[in-house]
Amino acid sequence: MNKVHITIDGIKLYVPENYTILEAAKEVNITIPTLCFLKDVNEVGCCRMCVVEVKGARALQAACVHPVSEGMEVFTHTPKVMEARKVNLELILSNHNSMCQTCTRSWMDCELQSLANKLSVDNVRFEGEQKKQPLDIGVSIVRDPNKCILCRRCVSACKNIQTVGVIDCVNRGFETKIAAPFNLSLADTPCVNCGQCINYCPVGALHEKSDIDQVWEAIYDPDTHVVVQTAPAVRVA
Numbered sequence: 001m002n003k004v005h006i007t008i009d010g011i012k013l014y015v016p017e018n019y020t021i022l023e024a025a026k027e028v029n030i031t032i033p034t035l036c037f038l039k040d041v042n043e044v045g046c047c048r049m050c051v052v053e054v055k056g057a058r059a060l061q062a063a064c065v066h067p068v069s070e071g072m073e074v075f076t077h078t079p080k081v082m083e084a085r086k087v088n089l090e091l092i093l094s095n096h097n098s099m100c101q102t103c104t105r106s107w108m109d110c111e112l113q114s115l116a117n118k119l120s121v122d123n124v125r126f127e128g129e130q131k132k133q134p135l136d137i138g139v140s141i142v143r144d145p146n147k148c149i150l151c152r153r154c155v156s157a158c159k160n161i162q163t164v165g166v167i168d169c170v171n172r173g174f175e176t177k178i179a180a181p182f183n184l185s186l187a188d189t190p191c192v193n194c195g196q197c198i199n200y201c202p203v204g205a206l207h208e209k210s211d212i213d214q215v216w217e218a219i220y221d222p223d224t225h226v227v228v229q230t231a232p233a234v235r236v237a
């Protein structure tokens, strides 16, 4: 394997030419935050949390997918990079149901929450429209599109690891979403309920169906997105 000389934050490195900037940075223990990236599972470079400055490049580059090249100089924690990561994170949070108190992944198990803590993002400056989509309550898996950050890890897990492929990323721009074909509920697809999508989701957009979800299923009208009766006093056996 051919190797190339690069510099990351002033540290000189000699790494294989098929490395990404992220892999090269790991060699010298430089931490670059990631969110959508999962080695060998999801390498699509869509969240832009891992952006870095590359000398001579016009724009910031996503370290998880940008290959190294001979003589490359990379800067991972400049003020411009830190500000861009914060803005990207705020944009993700601006269209995310942040009811962390009741989320199955809250407190130490949510990568989005951890990242917000690490980058000291406790306020979202963007108050635009939020997507309101119905829950998809399947046989044993619940999808909450209002918590989805469109990282596509679930799509990769379903398609490439489990070779089932019942969900994909559809539409563009603000209308982008993860969905089954023809907007079917997971319950109406050949989903095998393996639960791998839950394991790979970095947030609480997918979780195992519980007794509480079954109560919501009983009172939630997916066509009108309306709760059709007040939640009864629930006793979970």
Ligand code: FES
Residues within 6 Å of the ligand: 033, 034, 035, 036, 037, 044, 045, 046, 047, 048, 049, 050, 051, 062, 063, 064, 065
């Ligand atoms: Fe690199 Fe998401 S982690 S773009």
